[in-house]
Amino acid sequence: xxxxxxxxxxxxxxxxxxxxxxxxxxxxxxxxxxxxxxxxxxxxxxxxxxxxxxxxxxxxxxxxxxxxxxxx
Numbered sequence: 697x698x699x700x701x702x703x704x705x706x707x708x709x710x711x712x713x714x715x716x717x718x719x720x721x722x723x724x725x726x727x728x729x730x731x732x733x734x735x736x737x738x739x740x741x742x743x744x745x746x747x748x749x750x751x752x753x754x755x756x757x758x759x760x761x762x763x764x765x766x767x768x
Contacts, residue, residue, distance in 0.1 A: 728744075
């Protein structure tokens with residue numbers, strides 16, 4: 697009987713939980729600072745709008761979480 701082949705597979709940790717469901721990368725400080733450094737007003741406005749939307753989404757999720765915790 698032939699010897700059984702073994703494969704080495706490393707278990708990868710899922711990083712999906714650390715990302716928003718939309719798959720978009722939240723605009724943290726580094727992208728904001730880089731947009732400022734480039735000096736492109738249109739890009740800075742886009743980054744600012746994206747950051748504000750992301751922050752509003754996070755605040756809404758936190759409000760839902762607080763509401764769920766109060767119910768328990």
